[in-house]
Amino acid sequence: MIRVEDLHRAFGGQRVLRGLTLQVAPGEIMVVIGRSGGGKSVLLKHLLGLLRPDSGRVVVNGTDITHLRGPALDRIRERYGVVFQGGALFDSMSVFDNVAFPLREKTRLRSREITGRVEEKLDQVGLAGMGHKNPAEISGGMRKRVAIARALVTEPEVVFFDEPTTGLDPILVNTIHHLILGMHRKFRFTAVMVSHEIPEIFGIADRVAMLHDGVIVEQGTPDVIQGSANPIVQQFVRGDVEGALRPA
Amino acid sequence: MSEPAAPAPQALPVRLVGTVGAVTLDVMAALGRFGAFLGDAVAHLFIPPFKLRQLLDRIHFIGFRSLTIVILTGAFTGMVLGLQVFLTLSRFGSEAFLGPAVALTLIRELGPVLCALIVTGRAGSALTAEIGIMRISEQIDALTVMALNPTRYLVVPPIVAGLLTFPLMTALFDVVGIFGGYLVSVELLGLSSGTYFGEMQNFVDMTDIMTGFWKALSFGVIVSWVCTYKGFHCGHGAEGVARATTQAVVLSSVLILVWDYFLGSVLP
Numbered sequence: 001m002i003r004v005e006d007l008h009r010a011f012g013g014q015r016v017l018r019g020l021t022l023q024v025a026p027g028e029i030m031v032v033i034g035r036s037g038g039g040k041s042v043l044l045k046h047l048l049g050l051l052r053p054d055s056g057r058v059v060v061n062g063t064d065i066t067h068l069r070g071p072a073l074d075r076i077r078e079r080y081g082v083v084f085q086g087g088a089l090f091d092s093m094s095v096f097d098n099v100a101f102p103l104r105e106k107t108r109l110r111s112r113e114i115t116g117r118v119e120e121k122l123d124q125v126g127l128a129g130m131g132h133k134n135p136a137e138i139s140g141g142m143r144k145r146v147a148i149a150r151a152l153v154t155e156p157e158v159v160f161f162d163e164p165t166t167g168l169d170p171i172l173v174n175t176i177h178h179l180i181l182g183m184h185r186k187f188r189f190t191a192v193m194v195s196h197e198i199p200e201i202f203g204i205a206d207r208v209a210m211l212h213d214g215v216i217v218e219q220g221t222p223d224v225i226q227g228s229a230n231p232i233v234q235q236f237v238r239g240d241v242e243g244a245l246r247p248a
Numbered sequence: 249m250s251e252p253a254a255p256a257p258q259a260l261p262v263r264l265v266g267t268v269g270a271v272t273l274d275v276m277a278a279l280g281r282f283g284a285f286l287g288d289a290v291a292h293l294f295i296p297p298f299k300l301r302q303l304l305d306r307i308h309f310i311g312f313r314s315l316t317i318v319i320l321t322g323a324f325t326g327m328v329l330g331l332q333v334f335l336t337l338s339r340f341g342s343e344a345f346l347g348p349a350v351a352l353t354l355i356r357e358l359g360p361v362l363c364a365l366i367v368t369g370r371a372g373s374a375l376t377a378e379i380g381i382m383r384i385s386e387q388i389d390a391l392t393v394m395a396l397n398p399t400r401y402l403v404v405p406p407i408v409a410g411l412l413t414f415p416l417m418t419a420l421f422d423v424v425g426i427f428g429g430y431l432v433s434v435e436l437l438g439l440s441s442g443t444y445f446g447e448m449q450n451f452v453d454m455t456d457i458m459t460g461f462w463k464a465l466s467f468g469v470i471v472s473w474v475c476t477y478k479g480f481h482c483g484h485g486a487e488g489v490a491r492a493t494t495q496a497v498v499l500s501s502v503l504i505l506v507w508d509y510f511l512g513s514v515l516p
Contacts, residue, residue, distance in 0.1 A: 048393050074395035082393045088386035102394050 001026055002047065002158070002192065007056035008214075009042060016042050017053070018214030029184060029191040031201045033225075033236065034211035035245065040194040041085070043211065044162050047192060048082060049073050060158075078106065081151030081159040081189070085166060087143040089135040089150070095122070096131030099150045106154065121149040125179060141172040145179065152183055161193040165200075173197055177204050198237055202226060210236065212245075285477050286469075289403045302405040310371040310406065310472070311413030315420070321366050322421035325358055326350060326428025334433050343433075347444040348451035350429035351422075355452060355460045359422040360414075361508050364467035367417065368500045372475040375406055376496040379479025380489035388480070403480070406472040414468030415461050422460065459515045466511065467504050474500045 002024040009017040016039040024030045034040050045051040046058055049065050057066040065076050089098045099118045103109055109117070122128055125145040135143055144164055151159055161180065165173040177197075181204045184191060195201050201208065202222035209219035210233050218225060218233045226237060235243035258266070333349045379402055382388050391398045426448075433439040475496045482492035 045389075048389075050389055050392060077393050077395040080393055082390065084386045084390060086385055088390040090387055090390075091381075091385075102396075105396055106394065 001059075001061060002190070003059040004043070004047070005057050005059070007043070007046060007058070008054045009039075009046065009051065010054060016214055017046075017056075019056070020211070020215055022209055022216050022219070024190060024192055025207075026190055027188050028206040029180075029193065029204055031193045031195055031205040031208045032211055033196055033198065033201065033208060035236070036196070038211055039214055040211055041162055044160055044192070044194050048080065048160060049077065078154075079157040081154065081156035083144070083147045083151045083159070083161045083164050085162045085164075087135070087147040089143060089146055091135050093135075094131060095127065095133050095135065095138065095146050098135065098146060099131075099153050102150065102154050117153060118149075121153045122146075124183070125149045126175075141168050141175070144168065144172075144176055148176070148179060148183070152187065152189075155187060156189060158190045158192070161191065161195070163194055163196070165195065165197050173200055177201075180204060198239070199226075212236075281481075282477060285403070285480070286473050288399050289407055289473070289476075292397065292400050292404050293408065295400075297400075299401055299405055302401055303408055306405040306409035307413055310367065310375075310409045311417060314367050314370050314413075314417060317366055317370055318363055318417050318421050319424050321362060322359070322424035323428040325362055325421075326354065326425030326430075327432045329353055329358070329425070330429030330432035331437075333429075334437050334439070343439055344443050344447055345451075346429070346433050346439060347446070347448040350433075351426055351448045351452050352456060354422045354425040354429075355456050357460075357508070357512070359425060360418045360460050360463035360467055361504060363418045363421040363464065364414065364471060364504045365501055367414070368471050368475070368497055368504070372471045372500055373493050373497050375472070375475040376479040376482070376493045377489055379476055380482035380492045383480060383482055384485060384489060398480075403476045406476055407469060410468030410472035411465060412468075414471070415464040418460060418464035455516050459511075462515060463508060463511050466507060470503050470507060471500045474503065 002022075004020060004022040007017045007020040008015070020039075020043060022030075022032075022043075032040050032043065042051065046053055047060075049058075049068065053066060057064050059065070060076055061079075063076060065073060068076065089095075090101065093101065096118055099121055100114050103114045103117060107114075118131070119128070122131055125148055127142060127145055127149070130138065130142070135146065138146070148164070164180070165176045168176065177200055180191070180193075183189075184204075193201070193205075202225070205222055207220060208222055208225040209216045210225065210228075210230075211217070212232050218228050218230050220228075225233060228234060228237075232244050234240075235245050329350045330346065333353075334343060334346050337343050337346055337349070379388075382402070388398045388402070391401060430441070430444055434441050434444050478492040478496035478499070479489075482488045
């Protein structure tokens, strides 16, 4: 269970989060939607302990991580897997080494076991036989899939996805979403995804939360969000130019 | 309900003091972060696990790949010294002191300083750019959320590599420089080989060598510390990395010269 309570955060006088409250239940896929620059990635960085709020708190499985540091925070992060927006693959390593890296550094598995698990994971994301390539040699979609393989190789309890399909073509978007859904069914991790791929995310989310002006203005199942009477949510879901939301 | 009244404008001296105070606080905070960064790295020097593979990679990157430029610069520095000092000493009929003059200048001063400046330009700038790109592409965040301390992987190895390679590269620079001076003064200008090397043994002692050694050692820390810090704290995008790289080279170079003066006045 992840609980975000009354989170406030400003950068140089600009208030990005203004009392955000959100709950993510164990095993569910929660998708946070909202406009670009609206604070979705900032929220994610608070959940990861990369940013500290001005006020409010983040509770993960009963532990308040808001002010945790060092090994105490690392113990929470050891249960995490993260897929960054650009993949954040280590460009000095091959695809295989990128996926193997968390296993080599965080476990006592033998080399043969690591090889087996990495190859299995690469196969699951459709990249069998691509382990020798460098991240620079593969396409954007492949990089996202390598990032997913790396995030899942340690079999984490919670997986965070920061816009995992941004910049991909519609077929790749659906491929990545199906991949996430398939992995979720298999491993039953809790997923928090930041995205604005509408309507595709309604096909994979258990619940959707709409972030606007630093607060969650609406949350619920995909049906609830799609049928919301909130004009901001409706405009965002329909992508209307006219309405309360103005082009940034 | 009425709006709260706007605060009255402050007098010029008050604003001036406020500005000076704010700038001072910013500078002190920056220095604090800079110092804490090194303190964190030093603490991780003694906390396992130690990243031997990363250390060897950094030794190769900072040390081995700088050898060509160090040898080239050392040779020409020695040759220039040999030529200029010969011309000066010959006015006083003191050419016999050319060898010691070249050796002492290189060992105590020019070797450590020029070697450090050259390596800053070649390896330090690349180190900042590499870490900066890792910062803006979220690779450092990726390490952090894997519960792997980025300092252990990205800061400690270059600092240890700097400690190990700078004295060795400086020694190489000195030796090549002395032979560069030999080439010009003995082979081209006709000074006898015995005079060049014989007097050198009389004038250069272990204190001079240790002075150069301590300088090289501390320059190794300064360059790797500044360059990793600037990469770690670079701004956004390509411009942020470019600015961090420039700042790293400029700050390292200035600190090398300032610290060189300080050590020169403290060490025997």
